[in-house]
Amino acid sequence: MSTQESVMEATASARHVRVTPQKARRVVDLIRGKKAADAVxxxxxxxxxxxxxxxxxxxxxxxxxxxxxxxxxxxxDERDLVITAAFVDEGPTMKRFRPRAQGRAGRINKRTSHITVHVAPKDSGKAGTR
Structure with missing residues (x-):
């Protein structure tokens, strides 16, 4: 029975996305725990x-x-899917430099994110929590 539940759970991730993790977490917090159709x-x-x-x-x-x-x-049935887990991890930071006054250089951090989403049917999510 647990093998069927693990078969139905699916994961997707995007790595090195050029969005800061802080901004991506604000969006991911909106959809965590919702039905997949509602989250879309x-x-x-x-x-x-x-x-x-x-x-x-x-x-x-x-x-x-x-x-x-x-x-x-x-x-x-896509309508049965629920987002069981969604999180954002910090990726590598690209460091760039911009000229500043009096010959100095100011550093600019271009941050990246790793976004991961897990979906599973409603039934298997409830069975795992009870």
Missing amino acids: AVLRFAPQSASEPVLKVLQSAIANAKVKADAASEAF
Whole structure:
């Protein structure tokens, strides 16, 4: 029974996304724990620029769940998917320099993020928590 639950859980991640982790976490916090269809609607209309890469990762996780369900010959309904985990880790920082007054140089940090989203059917998420 636990093998079926693990088959249906799907993950997607995007690495080295040129969005600061702090800004990406604001967007990811909006969708954590929601139904996947509701989260897609929220991200489509969110004004933050970080919502676009998060939306792409979410759609990829949904597609991965569909592929896993097809491979296991199981019924698949996108409306049953729930975001079980979503998090943003800090990626490498690109360091750039800008000329400043009196021959000095000012450092500019261009931060990157690693965005990860896990989706699973509602039933398996409830069975794991109880």
